[in-house]
Amino acid sequence: MNILSRRFDRIFWIFDANIYYGSKVFTIVFFKRIFASKQLDEKEESGAISLEAINRSNLGQIFNNRYRLEQVLSDSSYLAIDIKRERCVVIKHIQFKTNRSVYLNEITNFIGLETARLVKLTDSCDLIPELIDYVKAGSNFYLISEYIEGKTISEELANFQPSELDIAKLIKEILTELQLLHDRNIIHKSIEANQIIRRDSDFKLMFIYYGNIDEKCYRTMYDECADSIPKKSHVSGVPCSTPRTWSSEFLAGNPQFSSDIYATGLMGIQLSIGISLRDIPMNPATGKYLWENYCQFSDRLVSILNRMVEDSLRIRYKTIPEVLDDLDLFIE
Incomplete structure (x- = not known):
């Protein structure tokens, strides 16, 4: 495609966007196409x-x-x-x-x-x-x-069973780095052990992050599945698989900073017992994970992890510093 045809195609792309979205968004898209292409x-x-x-x-x-x-x-x-x-x-x-x-x-x-x-x-x-x-x-x-050269957290812990102190220190390290994103008013939304890499060059944690794109994929799939169910159908729920690391408020379309705390807590539980989240039984009455019997952790760390994955926003930790304070007391 030559330069002239690229510019011609770009003009029509912008013109179509203007018809569909209106003049205000036209300006936003125009600058995105012109200036983002430099980046x-x-x-x-x-x-x-x-x-x-x-x-x-x-x-x-x-x-x-x-x-x-x-x-x-x-x-x-x-x-x-x-x-x-x-x-x-x-x-x-x-x-x-x-x-x-x-x-x-x-x-x-x-x-x-x-x-x-x-x-x-x-x-x-x-x-x-x-x-x-x-x-x-x-x-x-x-x-x-x-490409980040290093090992994911999943790979890092694949060959040994971490102790409760290992888990506490790892969660502290992850949350400390994650707070830097929260300080930028960014909710990660996809905290998983295979999405965090320890960089070989300096052992720093790196977060694989695709912004709101993963969430957009899920919302689109959910809408498609919901629309495929007949209006008078008695089928309960929507036939779409949802990531179990997503909290109830996230699934409802209202993610909070504590949603990342929830996902980090679930990751800590999964790494502690070496069982996939899909295989961890849940109390059908309360929706709580029944994981404590799979490991020999102290009541203090169990309490911290359970509060991190509490479904109720009122009970769950609201901010990362709250979790870090309790983790520091446990580690000390």
Whole structure:
């Protein structure tokens, strides 16, 4: 695509957004397209191929004319080499499972604005891998970010059973770093042991963070599932799986800073007993996790963890400093 056609395409993209969103958002989108493109590398949608179409046993193919796929990291993430800059990157595949053009237009604009925000954030925050680029191909989006060499918390604790002191110190370390995000008025929303990496170069914790994009994926899927149920159906609930690390207020669309405390507490419980959250039994009457019998922790640490994962916002810790005060007393 030559420069003239790119500019022509960009003008029509902005013009369509103006019709759909009105003049106020037109200005926001206009500046996003003009100025964010200086921060993100130029997107070459015509060269984007679906990662799902790539034979996983035949890596080495070039994605978007720039990224050579080297390794499958997960169902949706790939390690690649940026052949233009000779550096390792991670490609995150995000797919919004919807055929509605209205949803897709909204999602496209959302991703553009959110990635522009993430670029600005990762430029100034050493807790989050740098977002380098993003590519759109139909209903598929690919976020390309800095590769952090190190081990996730899951990998770090994979070969030994942590003691209660190990768990207390780890939670303290995670919450101390997480407070820096809260100080920026950012709720992480996706705290999991495989989303936190200890960087090899300085042993600093790094948080994998895709802003509000993960939540947007879930909300879109939830809406699609809800709409698929007949209005007069007696089926209870919506046939969508929800991450168990999400608190009730998060699922209700009202995340709080204490929602990150809830997720961190669940991660601590899971690491303590070595059982997946999906396999931890729950009291059907209270909704509380029945995990204490799987380990021999003191009542004090059990009390701290249980308060972190308390469903009631009134009882749960409201701020990280509150948790740290109790953890410090326990550790001492």
